[in-house]
Amino acid sequence: MSREQQAVQQARKAFLTGRSKPLDYRIKQLQNLKRFIKEKTTDIANAMRKDLHKTANATQLFEILGLEGEINLAVSKLAEWAAARPVNKNLLTIADDVYIQPEPLGVVLIIGAWNYPIAVTLQPLVGAIAAGNAAVVKPSEVSSHTAKVMELLPLFLDPEMYQVVTGGVSETQELLKQRFDHIFYTGSSTVGKLVMEAAARHLTPVTLELGGKSPCYIDKNCDIRIACRRITWGKYMNCGQTCIAPDYILCESSIQDKVINEIQKCIQEFYTNDPKSFADYGRIINQRHFKRIMALTDGSTLAIGGDSDESECYIAPTVLRDVTPGSKVMQEEIFGPILPIVIVNGLKEAIQFINEREKPLALYIFSSSKKVIKQMISETSSGALVANDCLVHFTISDLPFGGVGNSGTGRYHGKYSFDQLSHLRSCLIKKLNMEGVNQMRYPPHTTEKLRWARVLLLKQVNLARWRQVAQVAVIAALAAFVVQQIMYYRKWICVL
Numbered sequence: 001m002s003r004e005q006q007a008v009q010q011a012r013k014a015f016l017t018g019r020s021k022p023l024d025y026r027i028k029q030l031q032n033l034k035r036f037i038k039e040k041t042t043d044i045a046n047a048m049r050k051d052l053h054k055t056a057n058a059t060q061l062f063e064i065l066g067l068e069g070e071i072n073l074a075v076s077k078l079a080e081w082a083a084a085r086p087v088n089k090n091l092l093t094i095a096d097d098v099y100i101q102p103e104p105l106g107v108v109l110i111i112g113a114w115n116y117p118i119a120v121t122l123q124p125l126v127g128a129i130a131a132g133n134a135a136v137v138k139p140s141e142v143s144s145h146t147a148k149v150m151e152l153l154p155l156f157l158d159p160e161m162y163q164v165v166t167g168g169v170s171e172t173q174e175l176l177k178q179r180f181d182h183i184f185y186t187g188s189s190t191v192g193k194l195v196m197e198a199a200a201r202h203l204t205p206v207t208l209e210l211g212g213k214s215p216c217y218i219d220k221n222c223d224i225r226i227a228c229r230r231i232t233w234g235k236y237m238n239c240g241q242t243c244i245a246p247d248y249i250l251c252e253s254s255i256q257d258k259v260i261n262e263i264q265k266c267i268q269e270f271y272t273n274d275p276k277s278f279a280d281y282g283r284i285i286n287q288r289h290f291k292r293i294m295a296l297t298d299g300s301t302l303a304i305g306g307d308s309d310e311s312e313c314y315i316a317p318t319v320l321r322d323v324t325p326g327s328k329v330m331q332e333e334i335f336g337p338i339l340p341i342v343i344v345n346g347l348k349e350a351i352q353f354i355n356e357r358e359k360p361l362a363l364y365i366f367s368s369s370k371k372v373i374k375q376m377i378s379e380t381s382s383g384a385l386v387a388n389d390c391l392v393h394f395t396i397s398d399l400p401f402g403g404v405g406n407s408g409t410g411r412y413h414g415k416y417s418f419d420q421l422s423h424l425r426s427c428l429i430k431k432l433n434m435e436g437v438n439q440m441r442y443p444p445h446t447t448e449k450l451r452w453a454r455v456l457l458l459k460q461v462n463l464a465r466w467r468q469v470a471q472v473a474v475i476a477a478l479a480a481f482v483v484q485q486i487m488y489y490r491k492w493i494c495v496l
Helices: 003-016 023-039 041-052 057-083 121-132 144-148 169-176 189-198 222-240 252-271 286-295 347-355 369-377 415-420 435-440 445-460 463-495
Strands: 097-104 107-111 134-138 163-164 182-186 206-209 215-218 248-251 301-304 318-323 339-345 362-366 383-386 421-429
Touching: 003 107, 003 134, 003 163, 003 169, 023 057, 023 121, 041 057, 041 144, 041 415, 057 121, 107 121, 107 169, 121 134, 121 182, 121 415, 163 421, 169 189, 169 318, 182 189, 189 206, 189 362, 215 222, 215 347, 222 252, 222 362, 222 421, 248 347, 252 301, 252 318, 252 339, 347 369, 362 369, 369 383, 369 445, 435 445
Parallel strands: 107 134, 107 182, 134 163, 182 206, 215 248, 215 362, 248 339, 318 339, 362 383
Antiparallel strands: 097 421, 301 318
């Protein structure tokens, strides 16, 4: 039996004991996960520095804070999320208990990504634990130093229920041969298709958090200085290795020079005139990706940057101007610090350009016009749309994070993680009385029975509404009684 088989078998055996169902157990595991990131803060920071040239503060800001927030939310809301959820009834079921009961799926496989190896691997784990599942965590081998830190997870969590399997492609392939109850994958669309194909053999549901080319349209009537400041931050953070980073800019030719000038100012402000020696500017994860990114610039016109150093996997913040739709850099997700500018003739052409391509994970628009923003919302489709900023929607736990079409399937964050990794079980509890009401469903099926069935089945009963009506009626009755008593005693006081 392979190491991967053993990990899955042990996790399933632990799950079948039922010990992950009580909420106290889940909360304890979530608290232990938080203890892991607290006690291993230095180890995590050192690993991130080696893998992606991230500073300790950047690691806290972009990896740890959001994860802590997800854990805190899950702990505080778990009882509410896990509780039975009553639904509206019809007249036929008005006396019955009808509700949705969330229940654990079983064993969840979480395949993490290398660009934010803590956040995008452990945030799904928060949802899996909260929902009462067992989990097998597969960190990305590309961010190898961080993967070694992740191997310490079983020292903090239930080591049988939560397994960590490290390794490369062969280990991942072996894991995908096993039967899981859900697979949660973060990464490229190419690998996402392979994951979905493997899952189909066992009819295993999947959540695929993929990526794609996220467009950024700049309206000529917006505050271009502020827009470029926010775009520069969103694009070059983590050296452009962010799945929801603006992939390219769409704008009219009349503002292209101003956009380039403002981005140049922001690069100098954020990363100085020498980004290579600046602590907060990252590196490409490895030389394979370095070569891939540099090759994408072939045939395009350089406007800013372009410097590189293969020995350090360094690529300077770069902007390309007058990029054509057929250019090499527009054929795949860049996932690096290269920002192409594509010229369009206004909003209508920008919308057409976006709709002719795969649906992106995120779509950004900068405009001072609510009408323009609403038109972009109504006439396009994407995993998320953000107006006048970049990336910040990822920080909001009440917004589902996920793609559509080629950019992914499924969603997570906050309660969406819990629901995504739960089975929402439909429950209807009847009593063995009132059998007369059921006569209409038994043969023979007469016209009179059909008439009653139409009344009882099609009439929805909103019990919450009826409760409100009943409460108002009770309050009104009490008020009337009090007034009556006051009038009665006033009469006797006057007589005396």
